[in-house]
Amino acid sequence: KQEVTQIPAALSVPEGENLVLNCSFTDSAIYNLQWFRQDPGKGLTSLLLIQSSQREQTSGRLNASLDKSSGRSTLYIAASQPGDSATYLCAVSGDTGGFKTIFGAGTRLFVKA
Amino acid sequence: EAEVAQSPRYKITEKSQAVAFWCDPISGHATLYWYRQILGQGPELLVQFQDESVVDDSQLPKDRFSAERLKGVDSTLKIQPAELGDSAMYLCASRSASGGEYQETQYFGPGTRLLVL
Numbered sequence: 001k002q003e004v005t006q007i008p009a010a011l012s013v014p015e016g017e018n019l020v021l022n023c024s025f026t027d028s029a030i031y032n033l034q035w036f037r038q039d040p041g042k043g044l045t046s047l048l049l050i051q052s053s054q055r056e057q058t059s060g061r062l063n064a065s066l067d068k069s070s071g072r073s074t075l076y077i078a079a080s081q082p083g084d085s086a087t088y089l090c091a092v093s094g095d096t097g098g099f100k101t102i103f104g105a106g107t108r109l110f111v112k113a
Numbered sequence: 114e115a116e117v118a119q120s121p122r123y124k125i126t127e128k129s130q131a132v133a134f135w136c137d138p139i140s141g142h143a144t145l146y147w148y149r150q151i152l153g154q155g156p157e158l159l160v161q162f163q164d165e166s167v168v169d170d171s172q173l174p175k176d177r178f179s180a181e182r183l184k185g186v187d188s189t190l191k192i193q194p195a196e197l198g199d200s201a202m203y204l205c206a207s208r209s210a211s212g213g214e215y216q217e218t219q220y221f222g223p224g225t226r227l228l229v230l
Binding site: 004036046091 | 206226
């Protein structure tokens with residue numbers, strides 16, 4: 001059964017700092033991995049999608065990497081801003097017992113001005 | 114920009130009452146998902162539709178939950194009777210089938226926050 005773990009559960013950093021969020025998954029037979037952002041009381045917004053054949057994706061100040069064999073992904077945020085404060089969720093999609101998307105519990109990020 | 118619409122945004126009900134949530138996916142998106150998100154956790158899939166057909170409802174508590182997508186467009190999720198443990202955010206998402214399962218992301222609605230007293 002696929003399990004997704006995100007570390008740390010919460011993170012507080014000063015504005016301007018570069019930071020890394022971690023995601024690990026137990027079953028490497030995935031089709032893709034996605035990083036989402038969720039603001040309090042809101043829905044999820046897709047940030048980056050990495051297909052299983054890819055190693056990384058970049059969008060603006062965000063860079064996500066994928067090491068499928070070791071079951072790990074990182075989300076790198078450069079020059080953090082207070083507006084980056086949100087919960088960041090990692091999700092993997094695979095075909096273990098039917099195609100499903102399994103989410104981690106998220107990392108709650110607070111960027112201090 | 115097209116968005117997934119959900120209503121109501123908030124719902125307070127008493128246990129044993131019936132509640133219903135509505136979702137209108139992005140136009141043309143054949144795949145629709147209902148997720149439940151308990152505070153502090155990631156979303157968990159309740160049911161997945163491909164057009165009007167249920168593809169996966171293995172995690173749907175069928176004794177009290179039901180979902181339908183009669184014309185393959187909008188969808189309704191119902192809980193009857195509601196229990197205290199059903200208090201959560203209910204999220205709807207949709208996805209285009211054009212790029213295949215591996216390439217297309219899911220687009221989420223704003224969610225319905227349910228509180229059962």
